[in-house]
Amino acid sequence: MAETPATKAPAKQTVRRVAVIGGNRIPFARSNSVYTNASNQEMLTAALDGLVTRYGLEGERVGEFAAGAVLKHSRDFNLARETVLGSKLSPDTPAFDVQQACDTGIQAAILVANKISLGKIESGIAGGTDTTSDAPLAIGDKLRKILLEANRAKDTKGRVAALLKVRPAHLAPDQPRNSEPRTGLSMGDSQAITTLEWGITREAQDELAATSHHNLAKSYDEGWQDDLVTPFLGVEKDNNLRPDSTVEKLAKLKPVFGRGEGATMTAGNSTPLSDGASAVLLASDDEAKKHGWTPLAYFVDYETAAVDYVSGAEGLLMAPAYAVPRMLERQGLTLQDFDFYEIHEAFAGQVLTTLAAWEDADFCKQKLGLDKPLGSIDRSKLNVKGSSLATAHPFAATGGRIVANLAKLLHEKGSGRGLISICAAGGQGVVAILEA
Numbered sequence: 001m002a003e004t005p006a007t008k009a010p011a012k013q014t015v016r017r018v019a020v021i022g023g024n025r026i027p028f029a030r031s032n033s034v035y036t037n038a039s040n041q042e043m044l045t046a047a048l049d050g051l052v053t054r055y056g057l058e059g060e061r062v063g064e065f066a067a068g069a070v071l072k073h074s075r076d077f078n079l080a081r082e083t084v085l086g087s088k089l090s091p092d093t094p095a096f097d098v099q100q101a102c103d104t105g106i107q108a109a110i111l112v113a114n115k116i117s118l119g120k121i122e123s124g125i126a127g128g129t130d131t132t133s134d135a136p137l138a139i140g141d142k143l144r145k146i147l148l149e150a151n152r153a154k155d156t157k158g159r160v161a162a163l164l165k166v167r168p169a170h171l172a173p174d175q176p177r178n179s180e181p182r183t184g185l186s187m188g189d190s191q192a193i194t195t196l197e198w199g200i201t202r203e204a205q206d207e208l209a210a211t212s213h214h215n216l217a218k219s220y221d222e223g224w225q226d227d228l229v230t231p232f233l234g235v236e237k238d239n240n241l242r243p244d245s246t247v248e249k250l251a252k253l254k255p256v257f258g259r260g261e262g263a264t265m266t267a268g269n270s271t272p273l274s275d276g277a278s279a280v281l282l283a284s285d286d287e288a289k290k291h292g293w294t295p296l297a298y299f300v301d302y303e304t305a306a307v308d309y310v311s312g313a314e315g316l317l318m319a320p321a322y323a324v325p326r327m328l329e330r331q332g333l334t335l336q337d338f339d340f341y342e343i344h345e346a347f348a349g350q351v352l353t354t355l356a357a358w359e360d361a362d363f364c365k366q367k368l369g370l371d372k373p374l375g376s377i378d379r380s381k382l383n384v385k386g387s388s389l390a391t392a393h394p395f396a397a398t399g400g401r402i403v404a405n406l407a408k409l410l411h412e413k414g415s416g417r418g419l420i421s422i423c424a425a426g427g428q429g430v431v432a433i434l435e436a
């Protein structure tokens, strides 16, 4: 009998492991310092081209480039593709934009990893960039509506009639806010509530901040940050780094989030607003072999979670505390089965409340449905090369920094497993596991 579409064998479905080949970033910078004239596209192109040069991809097509920025100008509606067109990659490389607030970078990596895992592409690059120095300013709603009306008018009389409605107050720009639309609270003020609820002390937060600076400073001294794309606009190092940070110095800073006696969050134990970009190359084993690339680590699993912070049922930045146990259960792992923990330091208070929640029997029982607490982690394995408090946190660039850092750490160790945890605005969180 002749083979028909209906009698043909089912289409091939593949699930493959996904290698992290390597990543790089430009040095991160505090807002309104050294990158005031750099756009998202320039920074992302620099991070991407760094990777393209390092892995011999000039003029080549990769399967896909997924990237994003949290704050985008309207001209950047097609940021990832425009970045490819301005880069050393082949213009035949497809690209698409991703946005999940501070989880943008890790989500971009997950999307690329899934496509590789399913056999749809052989390699891909994930990127992220953000600038708060070159933030998009929009015109206010009232002026925008008047201008649209003037644009629609059929004749000069109609246009003039519309434009005459403009009042001086309409000229105030609409600028991006660092606050949640549904609560009106900034990320910092939201976390200040959670920090207070969990009884996290000022000293514990300052200690975590000082450790982050010391770990990052040590990594520079050891030459570990050798894959940064430098100099970028003359910058060689993250300019937020303060190697001389001490708990005593940090204790002198005034609280900037929360109110009254319980306010413990300062500019020293919070990430600063900042600018920067990162990119990570992922590939199948076959593709890595073809190019002679040594995989640094493999993506094993990922999970996302979201919490109801609007009603106050949970803290804004607590989603990773929920995502991690789901992923651990699926993998049959405990919280202690890791050699490295990369927990994004949005605020020292966020890291410490997450760790406290995992140690708390009531939280683990009532909110996670577990018989016993997840327990403590070995703090000497946490953010060993520094994290966002020291590097700074250009929102969408942080995921790529963390994936690349962890993959490099696992490769150097030659074995083992690492946990990634990244909280984001909107009460969301993305977590992942990498293995050597």
Ligand SMILES: CC(=O)SCCNC(=O)CCNC(=O)[C@H](O)C(C)(C)COP(=O)(O)OP(=O)(O)OC[C@H]1O[C@@H](n2cnc3c(N)ncnc32)[C@H](O)[C@@H]1OP(=O)(O)O
Binding pocket: 102, 178, 187, 188, 213, 242, 245, 246, 249, 250, 253, 256, 266, 267, 268, 269, 270, 271, 272, 273, 317, 345, 346, 347, 393, 423, 424, 425
């Ligand atoms: C999911 C997420 O990631 S949520 C997180 C998203 N990110 C955010 O919300 C960003 C939050 N950060 C901010 O809004 C701002 O950076 C703030 C409000 C914390 C601080 O802003 P600013 O007041 O402009 O900070 P600034 O850089 O001036 O620092 C204030 C002071 O702290 C000092 N300082 C900061 N870090 C340190 C340190 N490690 N050691 C000693 N002093 C320090 C500064 O020197 C400065 O001192 P000065 O006033 O004597 O000059």
